[in-house]
Amino acid sequence: VFQLLLMDGARPRPNICVTAVSDSSGGISVSATCTCTSGLPLSKILSWKQAGNRLSDFVNQDSDSEIIHHVDTMQMVKAVAKPSDIVLDATPVNLTDGGVGLACCRWAAQQGVHLVLANKAPLVLGYRELLHSSQQFPVSRLEFSGTVCGGLPVVNVGKRDLASTSRLDSVQGIFNSTSNYILSRMANGEDPADALAHARTVGIAEADASLDLQGYDTANKLVIICNAVLDIPAKLCDVDREGMTHLTLSDVKEAAKSGQVYRLVATAERIENEIEICDNDVDTEEEKRMRICSRFKLSVRPTLVPSDSFFGQCVDTDMSVVFISDEFETISMKTNEKGVFPTAAAMLRDCCSILKV
Numbered sequence: 001v002f003q004l005l006l007m008d009g010a011r012p013r014p015n016i017c018v019t020a021v022s023d024s025s026g027g028i029s030v031s032a033t034c035t036c037t038s039g040l041p042l043s044k045i046l047s048w049k050q051a052g053n054r055l056s057d058f059v060n061q062d063s064d065s066e067i068i069h070h071v072d073t074m075q076m077v078k079a080v081a082k083p084s085d086i087v088l089d090a091t092p093v094n095l096t097d098g099g100v101g102l103a104c105c106r107w108a109a110q111q112g113v114h115l116v117l118a119n120k121a122p123l124v125l126g127y128r129e130l131l132h133s134s135q136q137f138p139v140s141r142l143e144f145s146g147t148v149c150g151g152l153p154v155v156n157v158g159k160r161d162l163a164s165t166s167r168l169d170s171v172q173g174i175f176n177s178t179s180n181y182i183l184s185r186m187a188n189g190e191d192p193a194d195a196l197a198h199a200r201t202v203g204i205a206e207a208d209a210s211l212d213l214q215g216y217d218t219a220n221k222l223v224i225i226c227n228a229v230l231d232i233p234a235k236l237c238d239v240d241r242e243g244m245t246h247l248t249l250s251d252v253k254e255a256a257k258s259g260q261v262y263r264l265v266a267t268a269e270r271i272e273n274e275i276e277i278c279d280n281d282v283d284t285e286e287e288k289r290m291r292i293c294s295r296f297k298l299s300v301r302p303t304l305v306p307s308d309s310f311f312g313q314c315v316d317t318d319m320s321v322v323f324i325s326d327e328f329e330t331i332s333m334k335t336n337e338k339g340v341f342p343t344a345a346a347m348l349r350d351c352c353s354i355l356k357v
């Protein structure tokens with residue numbers, strides 16, 4: 001995000017003043033009394049981090065703006081963020097308790113601070129809660145277009161452009177570029193461990209790669225789509241998930257003989273003859289939630305598809321989605337993301353949307 005903000009482009013970058021930033025070692029912010037409107041020295045901080053340093057050790061030499069150090073992210077956000085500010089969360093996914101991401105998002109949403117997320121965990125564990133908080137006074141915005149397929153506007157198209165359709169029948173996709181990259185390289189005879197090493201080099205693999213390979217990252221994205229696009233309160237436990245680590249080079253070779261390839265496909269498919277749910281029919285909130293979710297069959301699994309099909313043609317770092325609805329029929333979208341910039345651009349897109357640039 002800092003690199004994009006610093007880039008000289010023909011189009012003006014959103015008028016964002018970065019006043020605080022943190023990493024795993026702690027945070028830094030401009031002094032509250034600072035009159036400087038340019039915020040933190042982004043290029044110096046970028047070089048500092050790119051050289052492998054910790055923010056807690058950052059010293060701002062030859063500058064008139066005073067830097068304040070904070071012991072951790074939560075303390076920094078509480079000290080610095082004010083209503084109408086934007087907190088951008090790109091911390092690692094923590095599905096155990098949401099980690100620092102969910103804690104900061106909870107606090108920020110209650111204070112009227114806008115949120116822009118690349119981190120999926122706060123949404124997977126607390127989408128309804130965060131949305132509710134953000135809608136209470138002081139109202140704020142909850143934006144997360146980069147969480148599902150980075151720059152591919154899956155969430156935006158689903159939430160905005162398909163909102164008018166009376167019936168969204170299915171959402172299917174290849175949502176994880178690391179597993180797709182490995183599966184396509186395996187089809188060329190490459191060892192999966194070598195393919196994963198390359199995915200790590202370009203920065204697309206999760207810090208914990210089992211999230212990619214066991215299908216959790218894909219399932220996380222499906223849960224976000226369920227909540228934000230299909231309006232069903234799904235949780236990870238509702239997704240029938242199977243990873244791809246058991247697939248071997250010989251499985252992939254065998255599939256190729258019949259013109260097929262494996263893809264890790266996420267599916268949310270409407271079940272016909274859905275039952276109307278009335279409050280009297282169910283005992284607990286959890287039962288009600290499960291009944292609403294049972295309107296869709298949710299799965300993530302390695303799937304054999306013809307190699308010349310839309311999904312079969314999604315190779316290497318491609319990601320894709322197919323929406324099927326009654327009025328718009330079939331809409332297919334695909335992206336090829338070779339690095340981290342499209343997700344950073346999606347975070348800036350969300351900031352622009354909040355700032356209405």
Ligand SMILES: NC(=O)c1ccc[n+]([C@@H]2O[C@H](COP(=O)([O-])OP(=O)(O)OC[C@H]3O[C@@H](n4cnc5c(N)ncnc54)[C@H](OP(=O)(O)O)[C@@H]3O)[C@@H](O)[C@H]2O)c1
Binds near residue numbers: 023024092206
């Ligand atoms: N990479 C992508 O293409 C992509 C696409 C969509 C979504 N995402 C999501 O974006 C997030 C970041 O991905 P990434 O690839 O940039 O991961 P990453 O390279 O592992 O970077 C994670 C960053 O979070 C920092 N961090 C860790 N704990 C922190 C804490 N307590 N407070 C503040 N910062 C903390 C780390 O600090 P240190 O520098 O000190 O280690 C590091 O800078 C993840 O949630 C991921 O799922 C990534």
